[in-house]
Amino acid sequence: MRVVLADDSTLLREGVARLLEAAGLEVVGQAGDAEDLLRKVRAHKPDVAVVDVRMPPTHTDEGLRAARQIRDELPDVSVLVLSQYVEVAYARDLLAESAEGLGYLLKDRVTDIDAFAEAVRRVGEGGTALDPEVVSQLLGRRRREDPLGELTGREREVLGLMAEGRSNAAIAAELVVTERAVEKHVTGIFAKLGLTAGGETHRRVLAVLRYLDGAP
Amino acid sequence: MTADTPPRLTSLGRALAALAVLAVAIGIASVTIVLSSDHTSSRGFAAALILIAGWGFVGTGLYAWYRRPGNRTGVLLTAVGFTWFFQALESSDNAAIFAIGAIGINLPFAILIHLLVAFPSGRLEGRLQRTVVAGAYFVTVVLQWLWIPFVNPERQGCEGCPENPIRIEGQEGVADAVNAVQTAIAIPVVAATIAIIYLRWRRSPPSERRVLTPVIATGALAFALLFVLLVLDPAGASDGAQRAVFIAAVAAFACLPFALLAGLLRSRIGRDEELRSALTAENEQLTSELRAKVEELRASRARIVEAGYAERRRVERDLHDGAQQRLVALAMSLKLARSRLEADPQTSAELLDEAIAELGETTRELRELARGIHPAVLSDRGLEAALGALADRSPVPVEVVGTPPERLPAAVESAAYFVVAEALTNVARYAEAEAASVELGREDGALAVEVADDGVGGADPTAGTGLRGLADRVAALGGELRVESPPGGGTKVRARIPLDG
Numbered sequence A: 001m002r003v004v005l006a007d008d009s010t011l012l013r014e015g016v017a018r019l020l021e022a023a024g025l026e027v028v029g030q031a032g033d034a035e036d037l038l039r040k041v042r043a044h045k046p047d048v049a050v051v052d053v054r055m056p057p058t059h060t061d062e063g064l065r066a067a068r069q070i071r072d073e074l075p076d077v078s079v080l081v082l083s084q085y086v087e088v089a090y091a092r093d094l095l096a097e098s099a100e101g102l103g104y105l106l107k108d109r110v111t112d113i114d115a116f117a118e119a120v121r122r123v124g125e126g127g128t129a130l131d132p133e134v135v136s137q138l139l140g141r142r143r144r145e146d147p148l149g150e151l152t153g154r155e156r157e158v159l160g161l162m163a164e165g166r167s168n169a170a171i172a173a174e175l176v177v178t179e180r181a182v183e184k185h186v187t188g189i190f191a192k193l194g195l196t197a198g199g200e201t202h203r204r205v206l207a208v209l210r211y212l213d214g215a216p
Numbered sequence B: 001m002t003a004d005t006p007p008r009l010t011s012l013g014r015a016l017a018a019l020a021v022l023a024v025a026i027g028i029a030s031v032t033i034v035l036s037s038d039h040t041s042s043r044g045f046a047a048a049l050i051l052i053a054g055w056g057f058v059g060t061g062l063y064a065w066y067r068r069p070g071n072r073t074g075v076l077l078t079a080v081g082f083t084w085f086f087q088a089l090e091s092s093d094n095a096a097i098f099a100i101g102a103i104g105i106n107l108p109f110a111i112l113i114h115l116l117v118a119f120p121s122g123r124l125e126g127r128l129q130r131t132v133v134a135g136a137y138f139v140t141v142v143l144q145w146l147w148i149p150f151v152n153p154e155r156q157g158c159e160g161c162p163e164n165p166i167r168i169e170g171q172e173g174v175a176d177a178v179n180a181v182q183t184a185i186a187i188p189v190v191a192a193t194i195a196i197i198y199l200r201w202r203r204s205p206p207s208e209r210r211v212l213t214p215v216i217a218t219g220a221l222a223f224a225l226l227f228v229l230l231v232l233d234p235a236g237a238s239d240g241a242q243r244a245v246f247i248a249a250v251a252a253f254a255c256l257p258f259a260l261l262a263g264l265l266r267s268r269i270g271r272d273e274e275l276r277s278a279l280t281a282e283n284e285q286l287t288s289e290l291r292a293k294v295e296e297l298r299a300s301r302a303r304i305v306e307a308g309y310a311e312r313r314r315v316e317r318d319l320h321d322g323a324q325q326r327l328v329a330l331a332m333s334l335k336l337a338r339s340r341l342e343a344d345p346q347t348s349a350e351l352l353d354e355a356i357a358e359l360g361e362t363t364r365e366l367r368e369l370a371r372g373i374h375p376a377v378l379s380d381r382g383l384e385a386a387l388g389a390l391a392d393r394s395p396v397p398v399e400v401v402g403t404p405p406e407r408l409p410a411a412v413e414s415a416a417y418f419v420v421a422e423a424l425t426n427v428a429r430y431a432e433a434e435a436a437s438v439e440l441g442r443e444d445g446a447l448a449v450e451v452a453d454d455g456v457g458g459a460d461p462t463a464g465t466g467l468r469g470l471a472d473r474v475a476a477l478g479g480e481l482r483v484e485s486p487p488g489g490g491t492k493v494r495a496r497i498p499l500d501g
Helices: A008-020 A034-044 A062-073 A086-095 A107-111 A113-124 A132-140 A154-163 A166-176 A181-191 A200-214 B009-035 B043-067 B073-084 B095-104 B107-118 B126-150 B173-203 B207-236 B239-267 B266-339 B345-372 B376-381 B383-393 B410-431 B464-478
Strands: A003-004 A026-031 A047-050 A080-083 A102-106 A127-131 B399-402 B435-443 B445-453 B482-484 B491-498
Touching: A003 A008, A003 A034, A008 A026, A008 A047, A008 A107, A008 A113, A026 A034, A026 A166, A034 A062, A047 A113, A062 A080, A080 A086, A080 A107, A080 B345, A086 A102, A086 A132, A086 A200, A086 B266, A086 B376, A086 B383, A102 A107, A102 A113, A102 B410, A107 A113, A107 B345, A127 A154, A127 A181, A127 A200, A132 A154, A132 A200, A132 B383, A154 A166, A154 A181, A154 A200, A166 A181, B009 B043, B009 B073, B043 B239, B073 B107, B073 B239, B095 B126, B107 B126, B107 B173, B107 B207, B107 B239, B126 B173, B173 B207, B207 B239, B266 B345, B266 B464, B376 B383, B376 B410, B383 B399, B383 B410, B383 B435, B410 B435, B410 B445, B410 B464, B410 B491, B435 B482, B464 B482, B464 B491
Parallel strands: A003 A026, A003 A047, A047 A080, A080 A102, A102 A127, B399 B435
Antiparallel strands: B435 B445, B445 B491, B482 B491
8 A cells, every 4th residue: 555644744654665665665755844745646546645733834724724635636647635623614624525545644643553554555445534532522522411321331432433534444443343233233323323323434533523523 | 151050050049049038028017017006106217117118138149059159249238128028027916026126126236237248248357357347246145145034115115105014124224234334335336437437448459349339338328327326315315316317228228238239249259269169179170181181191101112112122122133133143154164265165165055044033133123123015015915915924714804995194194004913913922813804994083993802801911011012002092992812712802993083
């Protein structure tokens, strides 16, 4: 799998590149700003671009804008956005149309090498990786009449992992249960929340997120 | 112009109107007395002179009084007018009325001297002026009273005058003596008056002189005629000559009020002083208001500076106690792990795991600290996203409505954000609320922010530094912050932040 990296901190960029190479991914290009990133993405057409949100010149959300541009221009290139902090508002923006081939993770996650490499790979293959922090913000949101209150503890765990973009197999591995059991939980959750069960994982993510974000 | 409008307009106006009515009545009575007199020669002419001068003085006096209530000239003019009518009483065929007229007949001249000496400010200045005026009143009041009981009108050359009802018989010599003293004092008094007004005119700058000239000329003429009259009698001039000079003097006096009024109204001295005192009063009030504002500003600026220092101390402490301590501990863990790498790989691995966990905590702490200093989502995405994030993190359900979709000035967004953040922190800590709401809206060029909860209320906005600091922050932008928190009735924090700064 081929990766282009963009981060204005050379130290961090080199570190991430080393991690990814060690995990068996191929880093084909590195960029220090959004313009450089777009140039390299157009040239290399990688499977995934790993992009830091804050980059020169304004150090605000150049990375996010570049990410949107890549998705518009080159739909085959997946994008994983890294940020010093995560906000539901950004996730909502990024996921506006589709969760396919999209990741939004806290930058800290790179230290968990295996999980991070797995997330890059998942996004590169067209899947979704949403930071647990965003998911917990959505799940932790207090509501006046909380429909999530009807879920069992295990169902809430499954819902959280679904929202992060994990497949049933990954959820089963995480919770140390059978895939069959996970499927049962998913069906139960969809029934309780009145959602129609989605097919592919990234469609399921979108359905769950829209539900969580829009729930009163 | 404010100086032209007296502050007690209505009460003063009513009093002056009453005086005017009184003057009209007295004038009509005076004319009646003069026209029906047995002993007054050329009654029509005398009545006309009395009426023109009397009403002239009263009318101009009341007008000047009304326009310049702070200047005594109007009062004096009015007094001259009223006392002028004493002359008419002397035409009365009734002995008592005739006597009253005789007592008061010279009083208007003393008041006129007072008026002219004090003109145009209405105040006497210096010993000479006071002495002259005192002399005038002494002659026309004290000596006049002294003279009356001894005078025999017939002997004074008045044919057909009534008898003096309080006359002490056979003492004409005393009357003559008093009369001589009166003349002896009156001559220098009148001379000094003429000198004073002439010197005043001489010393005035050309602009003032133009204003003073009609007054000075008329006054000087009137008093010169009076002076002539005073010296004619001891000089033994004929009654006819004295009569002619007297009529000329009275005519000159009759013109005087109008000259005085014109002079007074055109005089800048009186106006300047009133203007100055009005301006001084206004100025003092403005100054004290300004001083209070400056004091308020100084206090709030001091609090803002102090809040800035306090915030920096907090950040320093958080960094020092948090991230820095963790990094030191981390360095120790890593060194320990390094030293046991070969001898005890198991412990070494555990130490490394600890270090990794420690690092995660450090990053999380730093992120929270940075958010507290400035929420990046606010500058990146604006209020709606930032307030949404605050609501998401609140342990109490929060509904946010009315956030303007467009971007607002950074200082306004920031102030609104921190108002909501602090208010929601207080809701979570103290309110014991079931729910809270955040409502924003634009009103009259300002952003209105209201955070309300259904909790226990009773919050004291002056108790903590949080709300006080927010109030200062909002005030620095020209806005205001109010807290309503009746016990048991929930808490409402309202801020109004002007959008134009």
